[in-house]
Amino acid sequence: MKNKAQILVKRPVGFPTKETWSLEESLIPELNSGEILIENHYISLDPAMRGWINNTRSYIPPVELNSVMRSGSVGKVIKVNGTTKFKIGDYVSGWGGVQLYSISDGEGYFKVDPNKAPIPKYLGILGMPGMTAYFGILEVGKLKKDDVVLVSGAAGAVGSIVGQIAKLKGASVIGIAGGKEKCNYLTDELGFDGAIDYKNESIQKGIKKNCPKGIDIYFDNVGGEILDDALIFLRRNARVVICGAISQYNSMEVQGPKNYLSLLVNRASMKGMVVFDYADRYQEAFENMTKWIKERKLKSNEDIYDGIDNFHQTFSRLFSGKKLGKLVLKVIDDK
Amino acid sequence: MKNKAQILVKRPVGFPTKETWSLEESLIPELNSGEILIENHYISLDPAMRGWINNTRSYIPPVELNSVMRSGSVGKVIKVNGTTKFKIGDYVSGWGGVQLYSISDGEGYFKVDPNKAPIPKYLGILGMPGMTAYFGILEVGKLKKDDVVLVSGAAGAVGSIVGQIAKLKGASVIGIAGGKEKCNYLTDELGFDGAIDYKNESIQKGIKKNCPKGIDIYFDNVGGEILDDALIFLRRNARVVICGAISQYNSMEVQGPKNYLSLLVNRASMKGMVVFDYADRYQEAFENMTKWIKERKLKSNEDIYDGIDNFHQTFSRLFSGKKLGKLVLKVIDDK
Numbered sequence A, B: 001m002k003n004k005a006q007i008l009v010k011r012p013v014g015f016p017t018k019e020t021w022s023l024e025e026s027l028i029p030e031l032n033s034g035e036i037l038i039e040n041h042y043i044s045l046d047p048a049m050r051g052w053i054n055n056t057r058s059y060i061p062p063v064e065l066n067s068v069m070r071s072g073s074v075g076k077v078i079k080v081n082g083t084t085k086f087k088i089g090d091y092v093s094g095w096g097g098v099q100l101y102s103i104s105d106g107e108g109y110f111k112v113d114p115n116k117a118p119i120p121k122y123l124g125i126l127g128m129p130g131m132t133a134y135f136g137i138l139e140v141g142k143l144k145k146d147d148v149v150l151v152s153g154a155a156g157a158v159g160s161i162v163g164q165i166a167k168l169k170g171a172s173v174i175g176i177a178g179g180k181e182k183c184n185y186l187t188d189e190l191g192f193d194g195a196i197d198y199k200n201e202s203i204q205k206g207i208k209k210n211c212p213k214g215i216d217i218y219f220d221n222v223g224g225e226i227l228d229d230a231l232i233f234l235r236r237n238a239r240v241v242i243c244g245a246i247s248q249y250n251s252m253e254v255q256g257p258k259n260y261l262s263l264l265v266n267r268a269s270m271k272g273m274v275v276f277d278y279a280d281r282y283q284e285a286f287e288n289m290t291k292w293i294k295e296r297k298l299k300s301n302e303d304i305y306d307g308i309d310n311f312h313q314t315f316s317r318l319f320s321g322k323k324l325g326k327l328v329l330k331v332i333d334d335k
Helices: A048-052 A119-123 A128-140 A159-168 A180-189 A203-210 A224-232 A275-294 A308-320 B048-052 B119-123 B128-140 B159-168 B180-189 B203-210 B224-232 B275-294 B308-320
Strands: A002-008 A021-027 A036-044 A073-080 A091-094 A101-104 A110-112 A148-152 A172-177 A194-197 A215-220 A234-242 A269-272 A302-306 A326-330 B002-008 B021-027 B036-044 B073-080 B091-094 B101-104 B110-112 B148-152 B172-177 B194-197 B215-220 B234-242 B269-272 B302-306 B326-330
Touching (some): A002 A308, A021 A308, A036 A119, A048 A308, A073 A119, A091 A119, A119 A302, A119 A326, A128 A234, A128 A275, A148 A159, A148 A224, A159 A172, A159 A275, A172 A180, A180 A194, A194 A203, A203 A224, A215 A224, A302 A308, A308 A326, B036 B119, B119 B326, B128 B159, B128 B234, B128 B275, B148 B159, B148 B224, B159 B215, B159 B275, B172 B203, B180 B194, B194 B203, B203 B224, B224 B234, B302 B308, B308 B326
Parallel strands (some): A148 A172, A148 A215, A172 A194, A215 A234, A234 A269, B148 B172, B148 B215, B234 B269, B302 B326
Antiparallel strands (some): A002 A021, A036 A101, A036 A326, A073 A091, A091 A110, A269 B269, B002 B021, B036 B326, B091 B110
């Protein structure tokens, strides 16, 4: 039994290329006492991964060169040594990295129940993106009933949940997404009040039409021009949640929001978030989210691609937008 | 007795020129019942005035073309008609505009006491800039003891008060100002812990040296490069108060803060403010500020220039930085 892992071998300048990572085989070492061996079934692909491979100070240390690419994962414990946190056959999610097998002392892993939800969902709506959406819109955005909420990256793993949570709390929700298919998904499947197709229409006109009174919360996953367009339409005391900036992650220089003085005129705020800060409340979010899923108030889509060899190509879909909902790489079949 | 007023005759593109305003004489009309005639002694010159002459949506309507230039003022009631809010001889402050005499029904004016403070101070530390500083640092900035506070425009009307209030509340305060004289004023006269001379040193190096642990509050009066430099050094949960952006007011296109993703990494917020929102609490601020002035914990400087003819030239000092503290134009001698 051999491991295969995507190793970070080169820090990219701009868009990551095939040369950024190298797929390497290795023998799986013996487990030390207290360790478990996890067979990774699904790997989480997230925009944040682009930031982790820059050699800059951020909210977590960069992935080191010549080490396994960091990622969330979900899989099954297939071997244990001594007294361990999990037992053989347990399904667990954690930071397994982009590889077939991970060895861990269990730290940072949590048990997931494949009977409650298909396990890829633990990387999406019931994982980091779901937690990000929940705390981002409710805590950072301080959502109030009757708010007008605009979400960018609205068909993505975080944005799609943000919009649905805002809806079920009584807000009016407009999503920005790329392409007709995604926009239809937002309004027809997820119950958004409106959608703006940034690939085919003017965002400013779209906001004006869909949010005639302006915006109370702008939940930003993309940065760049769309952030600037949204800032124009802030209402008094609006909140801008800075969750991500996918349009900027591969840029040499970030485009600053030139309309930031709208914050002054409208007494608005712009606040950044990192989901890890809410770790001690994940359980609360998890319980609410599973309840809403059961009540069919919350839907999610996982877009699953196959094969650890296809990591780079699949990862690129995050930036081309060629995916719907949560992007996941399946690396081992659950037998 | 004739009035002289600076009339807005042309909306400037970029820096206002002499052609932006026209000094015009007019007869003073008879007072209607309930009206007062105010002899304006001092006119307030503020960076915000640059914004008021743009024809754009903002927190107050633009000054209309061919009307008296809007400004704060302080002066004396010299004539009344019927039952009025004030009596002859009262000193009052309000929105008199850039003119020698103003007629008002008293709305928006408040009485000031020349025995408590020289009346130009009612345009500075005891007026809008003082209120802005007080609510900006305490309410918007949510100042806490032991915070590290960085202030730009630190030798200005607002910045100098922000820094002193932060100091007397137990924070450590670093100011950014232009030139050695201003920097010495901050540290030697106002008790700042450090000063960075943006005209003669690297701001990033200056922040690194003076704030080795980073910044908890950045109070921004200037925008542009300095805002970007400050963002780099935010600490976890830092607050950026957007009070103004004097470096950008004459630009065709505002420079957006390209380091805004520091808000995300550091879970920081950036919040805009307009002092008018705190009008129902001015009295509280006024009482605290006068107490602190009496206790010699709070100092202020008014930089007073002479003559309504010199309005444009004096106004330009706001942007060239050739002034210290609160810029005031004296237009009539108090006899």
